Amino acid sequence: MTAARPASAPSNPSAPEAPDTASTADVSVGPGKLDRDKLFAARLFAARARPYLATALFALHPVESPRVPTMAVDRYWRCYVSPAFVDRTPLAELAAVWVHEVSHLLRDHHGRGDRVLRERQLSGPGARLRINIAADMEINDDAYDDEAKDLVLPADAVTPQSLGLRSGELMEDYLRQFGLGPRTQGLVWLDCGSGADGLERPWELGPNGAHGLSAQERDAVRFRVAQGISARPGTAPAGWRRWAEEAFHPPQPWRELLGAALRSATYGSGSGGDYTYGRPSRRSAGLPGVVLPSIRRTPPRVCVVIDTSGSVSDAELGSALLEVAAISRAVGGRRDLVSVLSCDAAADVVRRLCHAAEIPLTGGGGTDLRAGFAKALRTRPRPDVVVALTDGQTPWPRTQPSCRTVVGLFSRIGARRRWSEDHDYVPDAPPAWARVVHIGAPTSN
Template sequence: MTALDRTRLLAARLRAAKLRPYLATALYALSVVPSTHLATMGVDRHWRLYVSPEFVAGHPVEELAAVWVHEVAHLLRDHHGRADRLLDADRADHRRVNLAQDCEINDDLIADGLPLPESRVEPGTFGLAPGRLFEEYLAGIPRTHIVHVQCGSGAHGLPVAGELGADGAPAVPDVEAAAIRRQTADAIRAHVRGRGSVPGGWLRWAEEIAEPTVDWRRRLTGAVRQAVVWASGAVDYTYARPGRRSAALRGVVLPSLRQPLPRVAIVIDTSGSMADEQLSACLAEVTGVLRAVGIRGNRVTVLACDADVQAVTRVTKAEQVRLGGGGGTDMRVGIERARRGPEPPNIVVVLTDGFTPWPGEPSGCRVIAGLIGPNPPAPPPWIEAIHITGL
């Protein structure tokens, strides 16, 4: 067995850190483990770098430096965590997952001028466009493995024979790994502010770490659930069902407490700035959320509104709504019309691009604004705003 040339390997790490100083903290967090279970270099979930001595001996320092960057990129981009969220069938085919992840990383490294070994894969290897995430590349990776890669469980997420496992030492805890990612993201953004350049993939990753995007569907579901709980807490008395204590009082009928099921109004911005496809998709999501929390049938009213209310519809499903309008934008009209209806809502959900006047003060019911589009202006602070993207 070839002895590991640590001098060459650590010289490559030093070179990588000097060339890309914003990655230095992450590079030096890796601990080196000589290994024969893989042909190149790979990482596990615990920030251990497994190194084939033959691979180190057969490549120049410049290429080894690029491989250092490649392997730490798997960990910084949380590839193993993202792989855990794949469908079981995709996750089980870890070689395809690994190839897709390498495509995500290597197009950035090649654009950055790093000399990766000739055996590398990149999006062009499979006829794919650069600049995508590995989840997008996965469908374009063939199931017949024309290329073999093994970057370890720190990439595809599945255990690999020869790795030390969770109890092996040294290891980087998850909390420390998250801190390393944030520090690296801050360093990348500072590098760009200082007029340095980084590949687009690294910059997008840094921006996402600094300002993480929360799935709007989850936020919308949470907001509606919270509003339903709030509205359902408004109890009232009813004589339709006598209170249980009436039996103890002869000749006296006591009312019982009633917890009403909330009514919901959905006000849809149908002005000329809003696309019907976006609105229809978003309305389907909202009505799905309402059904999930138990609000359906005649408890939901939809108002199509631009500068005036164009239609008021009772719906049980999104497909029943016919969107109309196309003029200016004033969601105040729709909110006010909903409030002054024969059965005022407890919750108002407004779907708009945000370029509208808003009521000057709270309207007596919970208002949730689903803001559609790339850069919507913020509504007043008493309105719960959720930025809806990807429609």
């Protein structure tokens, strides 16, 4: 939760003048009643401060709930509000809380949190609290940047700097960098609801409650917000521009195939597993006094070979970088497990993934991805999966690599071709041992 526990926060002298709601609150609100005038004035203030979030802010349905510490959301876009919190919170800070809560839903923190817990075999309230803290850091890191002087960040809001972490990361990255301990002891009160961590609360209305949005309606809201950010990217912080680019990019069927290949590599015999006593084996129940270890699965290592020859367009290289980011998410956000090398007729150096946008793509000559495959297989630690992103105009290895291979072919339907001067040239089809899909095409092979 971005809201602070103290009864008030210092005012921001650079913030625009907020509407005065004190008189209406004194007249129309009794003890313990929700001051809806102040609450809605704060939402309007938030929409004026962040116009690209207005569609999402007004899609939230407020629900009065004294059981909520401050404000919280569920995955059905209901916003639960504590009347006491609204009474004691200054308007500019209350507007910031509106922005914070709707950011959890737009960024799908509940869905991403569920995937992380499933992939890392975690459970329990402690794991959910860590997700809430990590999600808060992702939001607070860029929702109130230098251009955001109009919204007041509460004094107790958790930021990467408050835990000694680097800014600019995603929730999945932060989860690997901190645990519950002395530094997070003062954050146990955080509760942004199931819309932040995926765990339903007793005070939530659930899937059959009133005023919830359907899956189609939620997707429509996200699309409208992403559309507004993409149309005027200069008005949004870098984190929101990154989110809009990924949300606005249509989902590719090939990513499902890649995900299946990654899961196959993870659960294949002898790969992606190690013994751990952190979660004892269920077979221990049959052996009193003996604790047996369980097998803990880890995501596979992936090496991405990007075709940077002269026949590949800049647009296709940009699409390749988007797919690298998707590959990172497919392995649970473990960027340390993803390496990238560019290749035309020769292979460049292998680079560990930090941010996809920062990967240098060198080349521009002829094409021979055999050099890229050979270098990928020589890297240490050895990859479990090799992904080649190419236009297909290349010779292929004669023998099947010693790991699973996925080939993503750039779809050129309706696009300008950049083949060699020999217009009769037809590239060889990828070998039968590779799983072939078309990037950007409506169907996959």
